Amino acid sequence: MRTTIERRDLGARDVLIEITYAGICHSDIHTVRGDWGAVPYPLTVGHEIVGHVTEVGAEVTRHAVGDRVGVGCMVNSCRECENCRAGQEQYCLPGNVGTYASVDRDGTVTQGGYSTHIVVDQDFVLRVPDAIPHEAVAPLLCAGITTYSPLAHWNAGPGTKVAVVGMGGLGHMAVKIAVAMGAEVTVLSQTLGKKDDGLRFGAEHYHATSDPVTFEALANTFDLIINTVSAPIDVDAYLGLLRLDGTLVNVGAPPEPLPVRVFALFNNRRSFAGSSIGGIAETQQMLDFCAEHGIAPEVEVIGAEAVNDAYERVLSSDVRYRFVIDIDSLR
């Protein structure tokens, strides 16, 4: 459905962005369908945003008219709590302001990126390096940082063995980033259907999780497992794949509690952790890293009229690997 939303007047520290592309994230679908709770309708979703600066407030120093910029999953935070001060605004203790469906500082509900323009505080606007193809930028702002952050935090790199569970929008970025960091990467996907892609993205190994032999053959192998699947998994089975001091990090967000056997944690002193997007400074690092390493998401560009069909295709895993809406189709 097409509608008109209001953006706030440009404040002194705000940037007005003319949006060119917006990625479709599984979270958008969860949100509009009410899977995660009540929704403040009318709502425009979208938190993978790229565009150009067309106007800046009087005190803006970080961005200039004409700059190519991005906006991700959050547009503000308290900036005072210990997590904000540590540059981890995504973990803002009073709660960060989400790019959509959050209460903004002026009391209105934030509206996302499936739209022609957005007004964002300069501190939550990212610089996009030239090397990244324009239509491929947007998914980096959620799928990219969501996988980059735990890979960086848990030290994926030369000499480490990393497994990526799931080969969707997040998973395929996790593979590319972990490979660029120098890790030995294994994909664990339900089937071998995307094996050729996985190896092309740089993974050295690709196993089907539907084959029980996988869990025997790979026992005690990985330093880090990034689970991108939002459906519940058998946590104990994946924990069994971790070597000494290994960590299973969930970036997928199943609402159901997952049962964990403490004995699966005792062996090899394993950890089960969660990670949520990344801080603003780290998001900038991620963009710079992707530019430097020639990494970009695989995208399928669609017009706004195709969004509903695209949602169905996301839900049936029929996208390789991220839909991006050409916002010109809205103009």
Next chain:
Amino acid sequence: MRTTIERRDLGARDVLIEITYAGICHSDIHTVRGDWGAVPYPLTVGHEIVGHVTEVGAEVTRHAVGDRVGVGCMVNSCRECENCRAGQEQYCLPGNVGTYASVDRDGTVTQGGYSTHIVVDQDFVLRVPDAIPHEAVAPLLCAGITTYSPLAHWNAGPGTKVAVVGMGGLGHMAVKIAVAMGAEVTVLSQTLGKKDDGLRFGAEHYHATSDPVTFEALANTFDLIINTVSAPIDVDAYLGLLRLDGTLVNVGAPPEPLPVRVFALFNNRRSFAGSSIGGIAETQQMLDFCAEHGIAPEVEVIGAEAVNDAYERVLSSDVRYRFVIDIDSLR
């Protein structure tokens, strides 16, 4: 029940130890009652052992007749897997040889420390520094190392806030060790019944987990929580007490799977981990650390005839804080 067990003949690298004291660990009770599965009867339990060397094999270089020594939860390991090579014999991939109820290298079932003598490979025998009171040494070999190891691994120290869940045999050692490491220590116990003791051991704060206010007041507080309770806990509630990058480490071993909400891990990028005793080198470090800092368990010394009563008192938390059997009562 009193019986006679055979020890193997002294091998070239073995040490014969005349046992003086053996601690009573909750694991002993779980084992003899079959809580953790079938038991290879007849079995002598006990894996907190102190005594003196009375004979050494021809190739023994690390210990001499007359030395005061200790033996903990394991008496051998494969020594070849990556974990053994990393000095983490407790995580030996083929499995370490437990001090009791394991299959020893000669095919017999290992027998524990509620006995007058034991024969152990020199590499699994610890040197006991003079400063530790003799009757208080034994519990360090399990309760001490089980809490020291995660405190050291997760960097408890000046500037960190550590919570200890449970004030039993393990918990009281966790408090003393974390305080000696320089951490700010909080005890989370079901009631305030042992508060005076907790503060005497050096904790700065003491809260009752039966009071729901505790979980609100302490939200986002701790860098590290050591859970020593073997009964199932509400993992999500305890995760909520962790600040950015905090870790909840279970050393208690409930057999039931524990439900974990992934969203509780996302906030503050939290981890839920397990830890099992410690390596031999680290156990030696722990003994040296306790001697240096004047730390010892609080013990109640009993004769062998009182073991069955002591078991009942352990199960009803009626011990402050560890029973130790005077093995002279067996002679």
